[in-house]
Amino acid sequence: MGWARAVVAVVLIAPLTLSACTTGRAPTPPREESAPVGDRTLAENLAATATGSAAFVHLQALQDIAARNGGTRATGTPGYDQSVDYVADTLRRAGFDVQTPTVALGGDGDDEDQGGDAATSGTTRNVVAQTRSGRTDEVVLSGVHLDSVPEGPGIDDDGSGVAAQLEIAARLGADAPVTNAVRFVFFGAEEEGLVGSQAYVRGLSEDAQRDIALMLNSDVIAAPNGGYFVYDGDGSDGANTDAAAPGSTAIERVLTDRLVSRGVPARGTPFVDDSDYGPFVAARIATGGVFSGDAGTKTDEQARLWGGRAGAPFDPCYHRACDDIGNIDRPLFDRMVDTVAYGIGAFAVDLNGVPPRSERAAQ
Numbered sequence: 001m002g003w004a005r006a007v008v009a010v011v012l013i014a015p016l017t018l019s020a021c022t023t024g025r026a027p028t029p030p031r032e033e034s035a036p037v038g039d040r041t042l043a044e045n046l047a048a049t050a051t052g053s054a055a056f057v058h059l060q061a062l063q064d065i066a067a068r069n070g071g072t073r074a075t076g077t078p079g080y081d082q083s084v085d086y087v088a089d090t091l092r093r094a095g096f097d098v099q100t101p102t103v104a105l106g107g108d109g110d111d112e113d114q115g116g117d118a119a120t121s122g123t124t125r126n127v128v129a130q131t132r133s134g135r136t137d138e139v140v141l142s143g144v145h146l147d148s149v150p151e152g153p154g155i156d157d158d159g160s161g162v163a164a165q166l167e168i169a170a171r172l173g174a175d176a177p178v179t180n181a182v183r184f185v186f187f188g189a190e191e192e193g194l195v196g197s198q199a200y201v202r203g204l205s206e207d208a209q210r211d212i213a214l215m216l217n218s219d220v221i222a223a224p225n226g227g228y229f230v231y232d233g234d235g236s237d238g239a240n241t242d243a244a245a246p247g248s249t250a251i252e253r254v255l256t257d258r259l260v261s262r263g264v265p266a267r268g269t270p271f272v273d274d275s276d277y278g279p280f281v282a283a284r285i286a287t288g289g290v291f292s293g294d295a296g297t298k299t300d301e302q303a304r305l306w307g308g309r310a311g312a313p314f315d316p317c318y319h320r321a322c323d324d325i326g327n328i329d330r331p332l333f334d335r336m337v338d339t340v341a342y343g344i345g346a347f348a349v350d351l352n353g354v355p356p357r358s359e360r361a362a363q
């Protein structure tokens with residue numbers, strides 16, 4: 001699909017009116033893309049409409065951007081700037097007010113050197129959009145990173161998260177019937193050392209940090225030899241570099257339960273401070289998300305659990321030129337998009353055990 005056709009397809013995505021009814025506990029919804037049913041919850045409606053196949057349009061658009069710009073969407077390149085424009089335009093068409101705050105680059109990150117020749121000085125941009133509805137002191141923040149490494153187009157890492165989040169935002173709409181405001185942030189310069197997310201969190205006042213009830217991170221959620229990981233909110237899955245904040249356990253439970261309800265066995269994975277959740281964990285904000293695995297190797301047990309090849313990386317093209325549109329497990333991506341959509345919808349209506357503002361302020 002070419003650039004122009006991708007844009008036309010996006011125009012057709014209109015925000016849907018979603019029921020906020022939470023009284024009818026419906027069974028697992030079917031996956032057809034039919035109109036929402038009235039007695040589904042907002043979470044179920046969002047998961048039924050923001051599908052992996054719909055999100056794939058955005059993945060193709062990101063691939064096309066990279067292809068026209070030397071095969072990359074890295075920080076400091078035209079491919080990154082066009083990625084910002086694509087995301088901002090799509091959000092505006094869905095009715096959102098969109099900000100693209102500038103972020104200074106340069107030696108401030110704490111991630112390992114990613115190599116390459118990406119810009120290490122100058123500026124980049126985050127993209128931020130929030131629903132006009134819902135409590136602004138109980139914000140559900142969904143975050144992904146919009147940049148690739150210099151070596152490739154970054155379609156699994158993190159085009160998958162970008163496409164999922166963008167589709168979910170478009171389907172939710174800016175005036176969704178939510179209890180808690182939903183904020184969508186597309187971070188710049190993650191691959192330069194979490195630069196965009198660190199600047200974002202540091203730029204918030206203490207009050208504004210406390211207004212964030214939770215952060216859901218989606219980074220690499222479609223690996224071709226992937227698994228179904230949920231970030232470890234309760235400390236049960238190995239050594240975390242940072243202790244997750246209260247409420248992270250509730251996030252892990254909601255996302256795990258959604259996967260299990262759809263017949264997918266999920267496993268915990270520790271926070272290791274190599275994605276945009278890091279600054280939120282450090283700020284003691286409840287944090288979680290799903291992850292398909294990237295450079296790690298799939299074990300025999302994981303291959304038995306999920307299929308795929310034991311002894312091979314989850315994503316053999318991680319940070320390489322071949323992380324392109326062919327580097328996506330479509331069924332896995334579909335289930336991960338479903339889980340993220342469900343999670344955002346669920347927390348937008350009910351904090352599900354994440355501490356409310358009054359208890360966060362008392363920490």
Ligand SMILES: [Zn+2]
Binds near residue numbers: 158190219220275
């Ligand atoms: Zn990533």
